[in-house]
Amino acid sequence: xxxxxxxxxxxxxxxxxxxxxxxxxxxxxxxxxxxxxxxxxxxxxxxxxxxxxxxxxxxxxxxxxxxxxxxxxxxxxxxxxxxxxxxxxxxxxxxxxxxxxxxxxxxxxxxxxxxxxxxxxxxxxxxxxxxxxxxxxxxxxxxxxxxxxxxxxxxxx
Amino acid sequence: xxxxxxxxxxxxxxxxxxxxxxxxxxxxxxxxxxxxxxxxxxxxxxxxxxxxxxxxxxxxxxxxxxxxxxxxxxxxxxxxxxxxxxxxxxxxxxxxxxxxxxxxxxxxxxxxxxxxxxxxxxxxxxxxxxxxxxxxxxxxxxxxxxxxxxxxxxxxx
DNA sequence: AGCTTTTTGATACTGAGACGCAAAAATCGT
DNA sequence: ACGATTTTTGCGTCTCAGTATCAAAAAGCT
Ligand SMILES: [Mn+2]
Ligand SMILES: [Mn+2]
Ligand SMILES: [Zn+2]
Ligand SMILES: [Zn+2]
Numbered sequence: 001x002x003x004x005x006x007x008x009x010x011x012x013x014x015x016x017x018x019x020x021x022x023x024x025x026x027x028x029x030x031x032x033x034x035x036x037x038x039x040x041x042x043x044x045x046x047x048x049x050x051x052x053x054x055x056x057x058x059x060x061x062x063x064x065x066x067x068x069x070x071x072x073x074x075x076x077x078x079x080x081x082x083x084x085x086x087x088x089x090x091x092x093x094x095x096x097x098x099x100x101x102x103x104x105x106x107x108x109x110x111x112x113x114x115x116x117x118x119x120x121x122x123x124x125x126x127x128x129x130x131x132x133x134x135x136x137x138x139x140x141x142x143x144x145x146x147x148x149x150x151x152x153x154x155x156x157x
Numbered sequence: 158x159x160x161x162x163x164x165x166x167x168x169x170x171x172x173x174x175x176x177x178x179x180x181x182x183x184x185x186x187x188x189x190x191x192x193x194x195x196x197x198x199x200x201x202x203x204x205x206x207x208x209x210x211x212x213x214x215x216x217x218x219x220x221x222x223x224x225x226x227x228x229x230x231x232x233x234x235x236x237x238x239x240x241x242x243x244x245x246x247x248x249x250x251x252x253x254x255x256x257x258x259x260x261x262x263x264x265x266x267x268x269x270x271x272x273x274x275x276x277x278x279x280x281x282x283x284x285x286x287x288x289x290x291x292x293x294x295x296x297x298x299x300x301x302x303x304x305x306x307x308x309x310x311x312x313x314x
Numbered sequence: 315a316g317c318t319t320t321t322t323g324a325t326a327c328t329g330a331g332a333c334g335c336a337a338a339a340a341t342c343g344t
Numbered sequence: 345a346c347g348a349t350t351t352t353t354g355c356g357t358c359t360c361a362g363t364a365t366c367a368a369a370a371a372g373c374t
Contacts, residue, residue, distance in 0.1 A: 023340060059354045080237045084328055101285060110285055119275055120295055128267055130258060130298035137294045139278055141287035216323045242361055
């Protein structure tokens with residue numbers, strides 16, 4: 001699941017800022033460049049580290065202030081993986097309904113999509129009298145199957 | 158979805174403690190009594206408040222120390238609802254696969270089970286080469302349907 | 315009753331994230 | 345181009361959930 005490309009992301013963010021009467025700054029440039037140079041899920045502190053490699057003047061506060069903007073604009077998605085800090089997902093603009101399987105043995109995160117699950121979730125919400133707005137599905141699993149087949153490409157396996 | 162009854166819960170916890178060479182104490186009694194006098198999802202701080210109404214000597218530290226024991230014994234389940242503190246679910250012993258729909262309008266939490274979803278999750282894990290160990294599905298929805306029908310029994314609606 | 319092990323409450327500490335503020339940067343009106 | 349206005353920034357401080365420490369208390373063992 002490759003993320004949205006950097007140019008398109010910047011474009012979209014620019015439109016978002018404009019529409020909210022906010023300004024594009026060099027710090028925000030660096031941050032968005034950093035975010036869309038990976039398709040990994042990342043934390044605020046990780047993003048700070050990476051961004052500072054490109055421009056040491058970027059401050060923690062600005063990172064923490066920019067992330068909600070990126071979230072609101074739909075470019076990243078706030079995730080919880082059960083840790084006590086938030087993760088951010090840069091692949092959300094491209095596939096807003098994708099879900100995650102996390103391997104409990106090697107910590108690998110596998111993204112997947114399923115129309116069947118999407119449909120089922122909608123049906124369930126309807127049958128309970130609600131209309132579905134958002135959704136988060138997290139599968140915790142073990143890669144024992146892959147290992148048994150010798151098909152596990154992960155270093156930890 | 159009514160939770161496991163208090164007597165059964167105590168019984169199960171007692172066996173768990175025994176098997177781990179831990180002791181049943183008056184504080185742990187109070188805490189488990191408190192937990193299984195509700196079927197609401199609760200936070201550690203809420204539990205502390207409630208428990209202290211029954212016995213003011215119960216300390217924050219003991220509550221925070223007991224919750225992992227209850228979790229490990231399978232009597233409660235650690236949940237995240239997207240807030241920056243943990244929630245605990247006392248209905249987990251009774252229905253270990255239930256999921257949650259959270260209304261974004263009135264904060265109500267609706268529990269539901271779905272064999273279809275369970276099956277689908279297993280199939281997806283298998284097809285990716287994994288075996289499913291645990292699962293967390295959170296639907297965010299709006300009760301507008303219920304409101305339109307005048308069938309919403311919630312005070313906030 | 316003595317001795318050992320576990321548990322407790324009080325207190326200090328940690329780490330993610332929010333907040334307040336004065337300086338700096340961007341934008342606007344002329 | 346320039347001063348006024350608005351927004352943004354970096355720094356420092358603060359908050360708050362959860363953890364670690366430790367001496368005292370409770371439980372269990374013989
Ligand atoms: Mn993802
Ligand atoms: Mn529940
Ligand atoms: Zn694995
Ligand atoms: Zn509602």
